[in-house]
Amino acid sequence: GQQLNQSPQSMFIQEGEDVSMNCTSSSIFNTWLWYKQDPGEGPVLLIALYKAGELTSNGRLTAQFGITRKDSFLNISASIPSDVGIYFCAEQRWAGNMLTFGGGTRLMVKP
């Protein structure tokens, strides 16, 4: 089956720094989604991408759907302590809309 490789697995950064994380897949995707999960909570959708090359922002977050349709990145600018959590990329299947998640990037921010 398809595989989603997410990197880095974890990041420890200073407050105010910019962050970049990415996902690659073994097959072509029709969607790329980015979710954030806080400890003990369910994932929350941050950004959804539906077209190759699409670049979308949500506040300090920016994500892009790679031209090859096999990768995506998420950037967070000027990180703050509440950015702490696990960030997941995911693909949303066309039929049924089920999600396949990557392994996650754990972000830790030092005040």
Add this chain to the structure above:
Amino acid sequence: DTGVSQDPRHKITKRGQNVTFRCDPISEHNRLYWYRQTLGQGPEFLTYFQNEAQLEKSRLLSDRFSAERPKGSFSTLEIQRTEQGDSAMYLCASSYGVGDPSGNTIYFGEGSWLTVV
């Protein structure tokens, strides 16, 4: 809009016991999903319903697992004869599915933690 609600939030059970989780989706959402998440991993798809019909089940859903959505509203996920390997967070999600993914945002509940001892 109260969001996706799951109950109980935490459950500790002895191996071999049965457990049941309940999910109340966002009202008017026709699609309901169950996912399982173990520590350090992303959520994995288990099964989904469109209204009351269970349309797909993952190979992860062994015979000891059963899910229902009798009236197309709330859903239950039952695990029979629990094993230690069932320890995980069980996430419910819902969406209003009308075809292609764009616009069909999937909303997750807060999850139900299961610990089998």
